[in-house]
Amino acid sequence: MLPQNFDAVAKVDFAFYFIFGISIILLLGITAVAGWFVYRYHHSRNPKATDISGNLWAEVAWTVIPTIIVMAMFYYGWVGYKALRTVPDNAMTVKVTARMWSWVFQYENGKRSSVLYVPQGTPVRLDMTSVDVIHSLYIPAYRIKMDTVPRMDTYAWFNPDTRGSYDIFCAEYCGMKHANMISTVEVLTPEEFEAWYADANASEGAGRAIQVFETYGCLGCHSLDGTDGVGPSLKNLYGATRQVVMPDGTSRELVADEPYLRRAILDPAAELTAGYAPVMMPYEGTVSDDDLKVMVQWLMHGNQVSLDAGRDLMMAEGCISCHSTDGTMIAGPTLKNIWGRSVTVVENGKERTLTADRDYLIEAIVDPSRNMVKGFDPIMPPYEYLTPEQLEHMLEYMRSLSEPGADGQ
Numbered sequence: 080m081l082p083q084n085f086d087a088v089a090k091v092d093f094a095f096y097f098i099f100g101i102s103i104i105l106l107l108g109i110t111a112v113a114g115w116f117v118y119r120y121h122h123s124r125n126p127k128a129t130d131i132s133g134n135l136w137a138e139v140a141w142t143v144i145p146t147i148i149v150m151a152m153f154y155y156g157w158v159g160y161k162a163l164r165t166v167p168d169n170a171m172t173v174k175v176t177a178r179m180w181s182w183v184f185q186y187e188n189g190k191r192s193s194v195l196y197v198p199q200g201t202p203v204r205l206d207m208t209s210v211d212v213i214h215s216l217y218i219p220a221y222r223i224k225m226d227t228v229p230r231m232d233t234y235a236w237f238n239p240d241t242r243g244s245y246d247i248f249c250a251e252y253c254g255m256k257h258a259n260m261i262s263t264v265e266v267l268t269p270e271e272f273e274a275w276y277a278d279a280n281a282s283e284g285a286g287r288a289i290q291v292f293e294t295y296g297c298l299g300c301h302s303l304d305g306t307d308g309v310g311p312s313l314k315n316l317y318g319a320t321r322q323v324v325m326p327d328g329t330s331r332e333l334v335a336d337e338p339y340l341r342r343a344i345l346d347p348a349a350e351l352t353a354g355y356a357p358v359m360m361p362y363e364g365t366v367s368d369d370d371l372k373v374m375v376q377w378l379m380h381g382n383q384v385s386l387d388a389g390r391d392l393m394m395a396e397g398c399i400s401c402h403s404t405d406g407t408m409i410a411g412p413t414l415k416n417i418w419g420r421s422v423t424v425v426e427n428g429k430e431r432t433l434t435a436d437r438d439y440l441i442e443a444i445v446d447p448s449r450n451m452v453k454g455f456d457p458i459m460p461p462y463e464y465l466t467p468e469q470l471e472h473m474l475e476y477m478r479s480l481s482e483p484g485a486d487g488q
């Protein structure tokens with residue numbers, strides 16, 4: 080039962096066993112005395128009750144002994160409490176945000192996770208709050224349990240000195256899916272933790288590419304999500320078969336491979352995709368080799384990177400704890416086939432039906448209170464802190480859940 084050398088564990092346990100032991104002794108003692116009195120002073124043995132008017136020593140004993148016992152209980156309780164409240168200076172801080180019904184752990188470098196990864200041997204301070212109702216972070220292995228309260232900061236700390244996986248529960252009833260508000264502390268070796276921590280943005284590559292596309296103004300004409308614009312969408316472009324028109328008016332079919340993607344950026348008019356006007360400027364000499372590489376890489380692998388980043392993000396942000404990806408209903412609508420679904424929303428008490436398109440989904444994430452889907456409770460917090468790249472990843476993931484054969488895996 081004691082996997083830790085975390086000081087507070089032994090102290091809290093001692094206080095518990097001390098109080099428990101005294102309680103057992105008192106229970107047995109009082110029961111025995113009560114039994115003895117029933118026997119000894121039964122009417123048949125003691126027909127006439129003795130009237131005792133006072134006994135100084137008895138009074139002193141029943142005042143002083145319980146006082147000493149209670150003071151001792153307080154002392155050991157205080158020792159455990161102090162150990163739980165005194166955070167060492169070298170502690171690493173993790174911000175904890177509780178919400179119905181998930182935990183978000185945010186690290187000093189901005190990395191967010193729904194599982195609490197910590198390096199073995201480094202004390203961890205948890206700075207906690209809640210965005211909706213009162214929850215309570217409970218990690219039995221470290222004997223810590225602390226409420227998280229909206230608009231209030233609370234803290235707890237522990238020293239993960241033994242590798243392993245330990246349960247995290249919510250210990251405050253917080254609504255329908257209270258029991259689902261579970262996670263784990265994963266104690267990694269310092270090397271494993273460093274590797275996990277340094278991989279700060281799995282989406283960095285994709286995020287950088289989207290920035291580059293924005294810098295060169297590509298996204299004004301080419302969408303990332305498959306919608307048609309002034310130019311063809313960049314989504315799933317790589318490997319697609321294209322009908323292109325040469326400057327001399329002849330046309331031919333080609334496969335959008337890597338060399339083609341480069342040519343299409345550097346000299347788009349040489350092989351113009353059929354059906355589009357020749358309005359794109361050649362980027363030859365304008366775009367740096369580095370940026371060109373980033374763009375082509377994204378076009379080749381980015382859709383997949385973005386999809387993975389979207390799924391990781393939606394798990395880390397706790398979306399998946401209320402919105403299933405397989406069609407089952409939790410607290411919110413399922414994400415399966417969400418894209419293009421027709422939904423009935425309630426705004427200011429008025430119902431209307433709309434199509435869950437890109438704009439609606441962004442609004443539903445950033446400011447969910449505006450167009451609540453009919454039949455669901457308005458409990459989702461606004462996610463206005465998400466960056467455009469992060470939203471793009473989420474949309475990409477949701478779109479993938481709405482494709483034929485999508486199973487959310």
Ligand code: CUA
Pocket residue numbers: 178179180213214215249250251252253254257258260
């Ligand atoms: Cu959160 Cu119970």
